[in-house]
Amino acid sequence: MSKKVVDATIPTIPMMARFQRWFGRNLIRVYMVLAFTYLFIPVAYTFAFSFNDSGKSNLIWKGFTLDNWKNPCGAPEVCTALANSIKIGLLATIFSTILGTMIAFAIGRHKFKGRSTSNLLIFLPMATPEIVLGASLLSLFLVFKINPGFWPTVVAHVMFCISFVVVTVKARIASLDPRLEQAAMDLYANEFQTFRRVTLPLVAPGIAGAALLAFSLSFDDFIITNFNSGTVSTFPKFVYTAAARGIPAQANVIGSGMFFLALAIVIAGQFVNRRKAR
Amino acid sequence: MGKIRTPYLLLLPGFLFLFTFFILPIVNLAQTSTQTPIAGGDTGQYEQTLRFQNYIDAFIENREQFSRSFVYALIATVLALMISYPLAYAIAFKAGKYKNFLLVLVVAPFFTSFLLRTVAWKQILGEEGFVVPTLRTLGIISPSTTLTSTAFAVVMGMTYNFLPFMTLPLYASIDRIDPRTLEASGDLYANAFTTFRKVTLPLSMPGVVAGTLLTFIPAAGDYVNAAILGSPNTKMIGNVIESRYFKIVDYPTAAALSFTLMAAILILVTIYIRKAGTEELV
Numbered sequence: 174m175s176k177k178v179v180d181a182t183i184p185t186i187p188m189m190a191r192f193q194r195w196f197g198r199n200l201i202r203v204y205m206v207l208a209f210t211y212l213f214i215p216v217a218y219t220f221a222f223s224f225n226d227s228g229k230s231n232l233i234w235k236g237f238t239l240d241n242w243k244n245p246c247g248a249p250e251v252c253t254a255l256a257n258s259i260k261i262g263l264l265a266t267i268f269s270t271i272l273g274t275m276i277a278f279a280i281g282r283h284k285f286k287g288r289s290t291s292n293l294l295i296f297l298p299m300a301t302p303e304i305v306l307g308a309s310l311l312s313l314f315l316v317f318k319i320n321p322g323f324w325p326t327v328v329a330h331v332m333f334c335i336s337f338v339v340v341t342v343k344a345r346i347a348s349l350d351p352r353l354e355q356a357a358m359d360l361y362a363n364e365f366q367t368f369r370r371v372t373l374p375l376v377a378p379g380i381a382g383a384a385l386l387a388f389s390l391s392f393d394d395f396i397i398t399n400f401n402s403g404t405v406s407t408f409p410k411f412v413y414t415a416a417a418r419g420i421p422a423q424a425n426v427i428g429s430g431m432f433f434l435a436l437a438i439v440i441a442g443q444f445v446n447r448r449k450a451r
Numbered sequence: 452m453g454k455i456r457t458p459y460l461l462l463l464p465g466f467l468f469l470f471t472f473f474i475l476p477i478v479n480l481a482q483t484s485t486q487t488p489i490a491g492g493d494t495g496q497y498e499q500t501l502r503f504q505n506y507i508d509a510f511i512e513n514r515e516q517f518s519r520s521f522v523y524a525l526i527a528t529v530l531a532l533m534i535s536y537p538l539a540y541a542i543a544f545k546a547g548k549y550k551n552f553l554l555v556l557v558v559a560p561f562f563t564s565f566l567l568r569t570v571a572w573k574q575i576l577g578e579e580g581f582v583v584p585t586l587r588t589l590g591i592i593s594p595s596t597t598l599t600s601t602a603f604a605v606v607m608g609m610t611y612n613f614l615p616f617m618t619l620p621l622y623a624s625i626d627r628i629d630p631r632t633l634e635a636s637g638d639l640y641a642n643a644f645t646t647f648r649k650v651t652l653p654l655s656m657p658g659v660v661a662g663t664l665l666t667f668i669p670a671a672g673d674y675v676n677a678a679i680l681g682s683p684n685t686k687m688i689g690n691v692i693e694s695r696y697f698k699i700v701d702y703p704t705a706a707a708l709s710f711t712l713m714a715a716i717l718i719l720v721t722i723y724i725r726k727a728g729t730e731e732l733v
Contacts, residue, residue, distance in 0.1 A: 201541045208538045209556060212614070215571035216560045222574075233579050272465035283458035291462060298473055300664075302672025302716065304689045305709045308696060309476035312483050312706065332472040335465060393565050395675055396689075400696070412566035416679055420570060428567040435562035439555055 216432060223425035231422045241422040245430070248421035254411035255427055258392050261323070261407065265330035265391040270384045272331070273338025274376075280339070281346035298336045306333055307400030314401065321403035329401045330394065334387040341386060345379025378446070385438070392431075484706035495700040502703075509707040513691050520687040521715070523602070523677075524670035527609035531617040531666050532659065534610070539621035539658070540651075544630065557618050565612060569679045572608050573599055576680075600682035608676035616665035624658025625651070660727045664720060671716055688712055 196203070222231055226238035246252040280291055298306065310329050314321060353375065357367040395409040402410065412424055485505055486497035510517065542553045560568065576582055576598040586592045598604055628651065636646040652659075674689030688708060695705035 201537070201545055204537055205541050205553075208534060211534070211611070212557065212560045214575065215568040215611070216563050218571045218575055219563055219567050222571075232574060232577075272468055275461045276465040279458040279461035283461075285455070285458040291466070294466065294469060294474075298469070300668060300717070300720065301477075301713060302668060302689075304672045304674065304692055305477075305480075305713050306473070308692060308705060308709050309480040310472060311696070312702065313472075313476040313479050315702075316479060328472055332469065335469060339465075389562070393561075395566055396673075399693075409564055409566045412564060412570060413675070413679075416566070416570045416573070420567075424567065428563045432559070432563045436555070436559055439558075443551060443555070 216429075219425050220429045220432075223422055223429050225422050225425075227422045231425065232419055241426045245423050245426045248423045250406065250411055251408075251421060251423045251427060254406040254408045257323070257405055258408040261326055261330060261398075262388045262391040264327045265334055266384050266388045268327075268331045269334035269338050269387045270380060273335045273383065273387075274342050274380055276335070277339045277342035277346060281343045295336045295339045298333055299340075303333070303394075303396040304400075307397035310397070311400045321401045323402070323405050326398055326402040326405060326407070329397050330391040333394075333397060334390055337386055337390060338383040341383035342376065342379045345376050345382075349375055381442075389435070480706045480709060483702050484710050486703045495702070497703055505703050505707045506711060509704045510711055513688060513708060516686050516688045516691050517711070517715075519685070520671050520689070520712075521719075523606050523609060523685075523687060524667050524673075526606050527613065527670050528617075528663050528667045530606070530610040531614050532621075532663060535614060535617040535621050535662065536659075539618050539625050542622055543626040543628075554622065557622075558615055561615050566675065566679075569608055569612065569676060572604070572611065573679055576604055576607075599680060600685075602681070602685050604680040605677050605685045605687075608680045609670050609673060612673075612676065613666040613670055616669070617662040620661035620665060621655065621658040624661075625655045628654045656727060660724065664723070668716055668720070672712060 222234070223241055224237050224239065225231055225234055226236040226240070227233075241247065276291070276295065279285075280288060280295075307329065310325075310332070311321060314325050319325060349372070354367055354371055357371045358364075362370065393409060395413060398407050398410060399413070408424075408427065412420060415421070415424065482499065483497070485499065485501045485503055487500045487502050487505075489496045489498045538557070542550060542557070546553050574580055578597065578599075583592070583598055587594055587596075592598075632650055632654070633646055636650045641649065672689050674687055674693055677685050677687045677690050692705050692708050692712075695701045695708065
């Protein structure tokens with residue numbers, strides 16, 4: 174009897190030690206798995222509940238269905254809000270990318286009086302809490318008797334996206350090899366030709382990245398939008414108002430759809446980069 | 452002659468825009484903050500009386516929400532730093548060829564709408580979610596304890612939502628560290644902890660500073676997490692400003708609070724950057 178007990182305990186000690194050694198060696202892997210689990214829990218939850226046969230309130234699991242994916246506009250306000258978000262996002266992206274890229278070239282490529290002040294003016298909107306940006310812009314619109322709505326929202330989004338565009342494009346400009354432009358000039362390209370044939374193509378990936386960033390910032394913005402959009406609904410606004418009474422599963426479909434779409438764009442971008450690098 | 456003008460011409464449209472829709476509104480907000488209601492006027496009608504007392508009144512009335520905002524934002528920032536640092540370190544030094552893939556994974560969750568993710572947390576931590584029943588069965592929390600509508604939920608939501616703002620700058624600066632400096636430190640008989648404290652951490656300081664600022668600033672002004680995951684007892688200053696604007700139509704108080712928040716953040720940030728000794732960052 175006592176022999177058996179001893180037999181059983183002997184192998185457990187090296188097992189424990191072996192586990193400890195394994196754990197020590199793979200600590201960082203274990204940590205990464207935990208961290209990514211934390212990051213993806215709400216995404217997985219949103220995705221899973223996009224298949225819920227839920228009816229109105231999507232709180233409890235009631236059964237699997239593909240209906241929400243087949244008919245994402247089944248809850249009508251979802252698609253109106255989504256369409257507004259896309260329109261606002263595209264307009265804000267176009268304007269902020271143009272204005273921001275011009276500023277980035279001015280700051281990144283020229284030495285001029287007031288350069289550090291310019292840098293400060295670009296930094297300030299990023300260091301100001303969104304609620305202050307939103308509230309102050311609304312006050313201005315109220316003074317000029319402009320009602321909050323679609324265009325005030327576009328203006329607000331352009332305003333907070335510009336700085337992010339400038340920072341992104343400026344980083345790309347700073348990483349350019351100035352010798353490439355000098356080479357073009359040596360080969361008798363004039364300033365405009367150099368810019369169009371050499372500088373712009375080299376900066377283009379930075380501009381594209383900035384545009385994507387601007388779109389995602391605009392699309393996901395709630396606080397500034399809430400102040401300046403009046404009765405115009407956007408996707409985040411719809412989710413916020415619906416949160417109290419339960420969000421329709423169609424909103425989960427759109428959230429998950431956005432996730433996969435953005436992921437596809439990023440992966441495609443990386444793929445293109447890698448092929449170019451070859 | 453044309454060359455001197457080029458940068459200014461490039462700047463002009465963008466800066467005109469920023470001047471009109473960023474500077475002017477801030478000036479106007481300052482102006483609003485000292486107004487008082489017009490005697491006998493409708494709600495929402497105010498006149499300029501340069502009443503600076505508005506600031507003191509607004510602060511005293513809402514000091515609890517103010518301190519809560521800064522405490523929550525601070526805790527969320529520290530938690531985000533503790534979660535992000537090992538993650539950024541692992542991606543930079545241990546991921547090998549999976550580096551880009553893992554970076555995409557860090558950003559990917561944030562392609563799902565910010566609001567949807569916050570609502571998802573509300574439901575996960577709520578009574579119908581799987582966390583509360585599990586913790587109750589395991590006896591970690593008592594049967595009457597709830598997780599939503601608590602400070603815990605608000606801080607957790609903030610930590611989660613601002614995590615990539617911490618991870619990305621951290622990664623950027625850790626990735627720039629030459630691994631040979633760490634080997635050199637080991638060769639000079641420093642143990643892993645000393646190497647981290649004397650080599651890795653100081654070299655990654657720019658990332659730590661940028662990450663904490665990018666997390667702290669939006670967190671201190673946030674009201675979405677508190678509105679969705681919290682209760683009236685977890686109201687932050689953002690919630691107060693929002694309701695002053697929309698529900699009470701008290702523009703001067705809202706303006707005074709916004710200004711105080713902005714000033715407080717700017718002062719804290721300046722002190723922090725000075726202390727951290729990375730002034731070239733800005």
